[in-house]
Amino acid sequence: MNVVLSSEIGFCFGVKRAVKMTEDLLSEIGKAYVVGSLIHNPLEMKRLSKKGLISVSSVEEIPPRSAVIIRSHGIPKEDKEKLLEMGGRVVDATCPFVRKVQDIAKDLVKDGYRLLIYGDPKHPEIKGILSHLGEEALVIHKEEDLDFISPSDKIGLVSQTTQELDAFLKIAATLSTRVDELRVFNTICDATIKRRRALLDLASKSDIIIVVGGKNSSNTCKLVELAAKHMKKVYHIESPIEISRRWFEGVKVLGLASGASTPDWQIRSVLAIIRKYGGEVNNGDNPNAGGNNLSY
Numbered sequence: 001m002n003v004v005l006s007s008e009i010g011f012c013f014g015v016k017r018a019v020k021m022t023e024d025l026l027s028e029i030g031k032a033y034v035v036g037s038l039i040h041n042p043l044e045m046k047r048l049s050k051k052g053l054i055s056v057s058s059v060e061e062i063p064p065r066s067a068v069i070i071r072s073h074g075i076p077k078e079d080k081e082k083l084l085e086m087g088g089r090v091v092d093a094t095c096p097f098v099r100k101v102q103d104i105a106k107d108l109v110k111d112g113y114r115l116l117i118y119g120d121p122k123h124p125e126i127k128g129i130l131s132h133l134g135e136e137a138l139v140i141h142k143e144e145d146l147d148f149i150s151p152s153d154k155i156g157l158v159s160q161t162t163q164e165l166d167a168f169l170k171i172a173a174t175l176s177t178r179v180d181e182l183r184v185f186n187t188i189c190d191a192t193i194k195r196r197r198a199l200l201d202l203a204s205k206s207d208i209i210i211v212v213g214g215k216n217s218s219n220t221c222k223l224v225e226l227a228a229k230h231m232k233k234v235y236h237i238e239s240p241i242e243i244s245r246r247w248f249e250g251v252k253v254l255g256l257a258s259g260a261s262t263p264d265w266q267i268r269s270v271l272a273i274i275r276k277y278g279g280e281v282n283n284g285d286n287p288n289a290g291g292n293n294l295s296y
Contacts, residue, residue, distance in 0.1 A: 010267060019048070033062045034053060035071065072093055075127075076130075115137040118163055157184045209255040248279070
């Protein structure tokens with residue numbers, strides 16, 4: 001069985017940066033807190049917890065003067081202010097691309113635009129963005145959410161960084177026919193777009209696809225949904241223990257992909273089981289998939 005890796009696999013820039021900042025902090029002081037999950041990957045969070053990272057659900061659970069790292073998705077403005085008031089060391093690992101959305105959104109509201117954010121209102125990235133904006137922002141996710149728009153509205157549109165580009169552009173196109181003044185900023189992360197395109201390419205040459213990543217990861221789940229639109233045999237796993245030998249019956253080419261918060265060690269552990277079941281990695285012109293110069 002031939003195993004082909006996606007050309008975009010492993011950590012994205014923002015996640016790699018956040019994990020590196022966390023490891024550096026922990027190696028220096030031994031213990032630090034994070035509100036929520038630093039990244040959406042339970043196994044990587046478990047690894048970091050063994051190094052001294054303590055995940056809590058609210059700022060109030062953090063002792064005064066403690067070291068805190070801010071998650072890659074960012075946190076609400078008021079939470080960051082509370083952390084700074086507590087007198088401890090605060091390391092901000094918010095992804096630069098997420099911070100860019102926050103800045104664009106604030107500028108649009110400042111310029112008098114009613115802001116629409118395409119995304120999931122429950123996602124921490126969206127909650128962080130909204131905390132900077134007050135009542136002049138609304139989260140939307142489908143065209144029906146635009147029914148309240150009137151032609152006289154002055155609209156600004158941005159997106160959660162991990163959303164689907166085509167769906168975002170469709171929303172933008174619909175808005176362009178309904179309002180006289182519209183400013184659109186495509187704030188979907190380029191890594192998200194590349195990863196989805198790489199998955200489509202992988203699906204075109206595979207009999208089965210396994211996507212490795214957190215079940216709580218937005219971008220990973222969207223990769224699984226995308227693959228399922230193009231093929232029947234798609235599996236989303238976090239751990240190699242989820243793999244069944246039966247999946248590979250009659251399979252000649254297995255495609256392996258990952259979410260943006262999936263570390264290399266997790267991918268290697270999955271590949272170890274796949275090799276045990278007869279898989280052989282052969283990426284042709286892409287021996288170092290993902291551009292990370294690591295041989296899988």
